[in-house]
Amino acid sequence: MSDSLDLAQHIAADVAADLVTRLAANLAARSRFDPAQHLRLTVEGRQVGWLPRRHARTLRKLEGAEGIDFAVLGAESADAVALLPDVQGFEARSAALARLARRLAAHNLLRGWRDEPFAVTPALAHPAFATIERAAARYFGLLTFASHMNGIVAGQRALWIARRSESKAVDPGMWDNLVAGGMPHGSDPLATLVRECDEESGIAPWLAAQAQAHGEVQVLREIDEGVQWETVYLYDLELPADFVPHNRDGEVAEHRLVGADAALAIMADGAMTLDATLVTLCALRRRGWAPPVPGFAA
Template sequence: MSRRMTNLDIVREGDTFPYRSQEPEALAALTARLHTLVAPGGQPLGYMLDEVVAQLVAVPEAVRGAVVVDAGARTVRAFEQASEPERSARVAALMRHWRERRAFAILRGWRDEPWPVYGAGGRLLYTVERSATGLLGVARYGVHMTGYVRDPAASRGLRLWVPRRAASKSTYPGMLDNTVAGGLVAGEDPFACVVREADEEADIPAALMRERARFAGQITYIHITDERAGGEAGQIYPETQWLYEIELPAGFRPTPKDGEVAEFYLLTVEEVQEELARGRFKPNCGLVLLDFFIRHKILTAENEPDYAEIVQRLHRRLPFPGPSLSPSNYKNENQD
């Protein structure tokens, strides 16, 4: 990227879906080629591209089950079997059908990870293969953790551990990332997820996580994918991320373990800001880091003219239901 990005540019790259109040024409143009996937009763569940809807209705009903498309309301009803296992099985059959026929390039990144789709009241409606969530445009849930060390010699008194994604990754290969990140599979608690991901991606022991990792809030946004995400561009990703941070011991070094990370760098705040400005971070990681900077008073209303819009866009109101979790599901048991 030749032009340096401002902090607001970084947020807008991650939170891409147009706002009605700010971009009415862009929103109208986008929604003109979307259908809303709805549950019985009309609860919105996801944003589906018209071309995905066309592929859906072309699949034999014996595979996909009953589908009702309302062209006037631009809604789709599907996967309404009597029980969650039946609904999940129907979604899985559809995705396998598309994968076997190479209907969508995004399914080349098949992960065998069932991601949850929730209805009203946080009820699990069904699960969907991780790589296929963008085809339905349903909400996605994950965890991101920023690891840092105290360093009195650094201008801000700390340095951040930043990984580079492996070149073999199907999504955003070679880009910079947050210290640890991952998606919630169905039935998984956020804190359990971040402990698992810390072990798998950075070889951070579970005991160290339970001692030091702290829940730091959430961010919400709606991202529209580009070619870096793998597969078809333009898919809608409404996302909620549970954020964690951990002050690591000065002598501890995260180590790549599962092949998803090429290497880790220990960077100053200024070095991280420079890499952000050059567009070298995965888009949603930029949002996570800006939120970290806000929490640590590095980014403030006094030094950032777009502070109010940045904060607002980091906590976008999503139109889709999510899980019903108590604090015990996402906080470290050692955290107040």
């Protein structure tokens, strides 16, 4: 009996080690960022984004096009460039960026128009310099914000995850946290979370408001659209054992209740979005449900 138990524990340890190795490699592969290929995008001397140099060349070509009667970018200085150097004030900048976003969309350079304003800002607490259509934020490599929540089942070593709809513009069909949403201009982390809880998983506002904050993680990586530079605010919510989430906005294809090992396997396979992987791993590490992952500090 003892030999059988030792063998089972040895096999389990080998499986966990393999998952951790694959997960570490997956995280590294999806987190590449080369500063030399980007410009620090600034407004009033404050960095608001990481603009891909290839996009800078495209933006300069748009200057003088129909509706673009302003300088999109200033002169490059070292590794930085100013956005809308001759346009002053929140309203004027926002109007100029709206025209620019429509022009980019007309050239099929943006993915998934949202009609949702994101802030152009160096920090969440800083007054926004302007707003821009959400679909254009990653083209410019702008700093964005999001709230993600792990749905932990009370009394169990398990959590709920959600599969993104195939119609989503970003990461269609991939696994995600139970609740995850970008933060529009004028919102805050908790308000964003409570709204998304209701829409994505049918979690009532009174229950969503009980979510526990666990800091934030930073994402900076090159993607097809440009750059994902995002501050992700982490939350955990303990859910009743009989709770079953249901989607209300059509953005979730399915929900699944998974154990810690199954969650690790999904992440190791690269089937979960990068930001959701980081958020989930933080929760598993906090609870001692996952071993340390090289290169990742939870």
